[in-house]
Amino acid sequence: MSYAPESIAYHQGEYKPLKECNVNIMTHALQYGTMVFGGLRGYYDAESDNVYLFRPEDHMRRLHRSAHIMQMVPPLSESKMVEVALEITRRNNYRCNVYYRPFIYKDALQLSPRLHDVSDDFAMYSLVLDDYLDTSRGMRTVVSSWRRIDENIIPTRAKVSGGYANSALAKSEAVQHGFDEAIFLDSRGFVSEGSAENIFMVRDGVLITPPVAASVLEGITRRSIIELARMEGMTVLERDIARTELYIADELFFCGTGAQVAWIEEVDRRIIANGQIGPLTRRLRDRFRQSVIGRDPETRNWVRPVFEARVNA
Ligand SMILES: Cc1ncc(COP(=O)(O)O)c(C=O)c1O
Incomplete structure (x- = not known):
């Protein structure tokens, strides 16, 4: 990931x-x-020689909702913002994995914090x-000494740039x-999420993730994992998770x-289960990897191919 000054x-x-592009x-x-922002990916599939945007409509909807929470008036509609992502891909003629950062920001030269x-x-x-993150190995994690900001401080449901000082403090500490x-734990002391990821736990065959009221971002990958798990016939619960449940989980993933x-x-410093990737995590990860390049028949409508002429058959 690096700054490419000539990229469009x-x-x-x-x-x-x-x-x-300066301010x-x-x-x-x-x-x-x-500022409120989004972050979405385009996945390159060599076989179809195409780039697939993953759930771009959902990402732009969340961006509009973040803007609404922050009393912003988005200059572009959700569908126009998707168009911009498509056009950026074409203008840069990408044939690789791409990350897009759309954002709406208060651009006035204005002194008052309102x-x-x-x-x-x-x-x-x-x-x-x-x-x-290096997904070829397991993550070594630590519960942060920093609590997650909450709804009544800076809403985590809105992806507000100012709130990411909280993530940065926790990430650097770790x-x-x-x-x-x-x-992160939330202000009540229950598990919330990672510095920039949602978290899932498996206990006794049930997939569990903290509820959206536990100061988590309403992650689009989180939603996708819940949907894929249900398609796989797994039971999924959104409920509070206590810190020590993490230690005795059968599987954990971000x-x-x-x-x-x-x-x-x-x-x-507690190894989770046998210290290897768990079977449900592997199943979900493998299915997710198929989904993002449009190869999972049940979720093909999650992706938007950029180059129409080269759509995956
Ligand atoms: C704090 C936080 N939680 C969770 C996520 C995951 O959300 P998504 O799956 O929509 O990228 C992100 C990333 O955007 C994040 O910044």
Whole structure:
């Protein structure tokens, strides 16, 4: 993942090189974290030589909802924002895995930290991105000393940039102590999520994930995993998880656009089960990998091929 100055991005209503997409230092979003963002992937499938956007309509719907929570007026409709992602892929002529970062931000040069009467703009850039976490091995995790921000502090349901100071504190603490990722507890002390991923646990054959009221982002991968698990005939529960349940789980994994499905090997120096990827995690991960490139017949409508002429047969 690296900055590609010549890559074509979208800013202030135009497609232009990323190096020309700049803002004034007084910009409200820069001063107060008043930006809401999305993050979606395009998966390259060599066999069909096509790039598949994963659930782009769902990502743009969540972005619009985040904007609504933050009293923003999105300059583009959800479907226009999907069009921008498609057009960015075409203009950059991508033949690789891509990550798209669409966002709506308060662009006024305005001093007051408020939401109303401050103008908004939309922009999107993209990066070449393979794995965000190393999914070839298990994650070594630690419960963070930082609590997850909650609904009445900065809503985690809205992907607000300012709220990611919380994620950054937890991620750096974990990595600087030698772990791969942090697990947040919510303000009540129940398991919430990772710094940028939702979390799932398997106990006695049941797939369990914290409810959306446990200060989690309403993850699109989370929803996809729940749907795939039900298609696989698994029982899925959304319920509170206590910290020590993690230690005795049969299987644990993170999921998210960046992380995809990343199994967890260790929590707070306790090895989870036998320290290997569990069978349900493997099944879900394998099916998810088929889904994202449009090869899973039941979920083919989750992906949007970019290059119409080369649609997967
Ligand atoms: C805090 C947080 N939780 C969960 C997720 C996973 O959400 P999604 O699957 O929609 O990428 C993300 C990533 O966007 C995140 O930042």
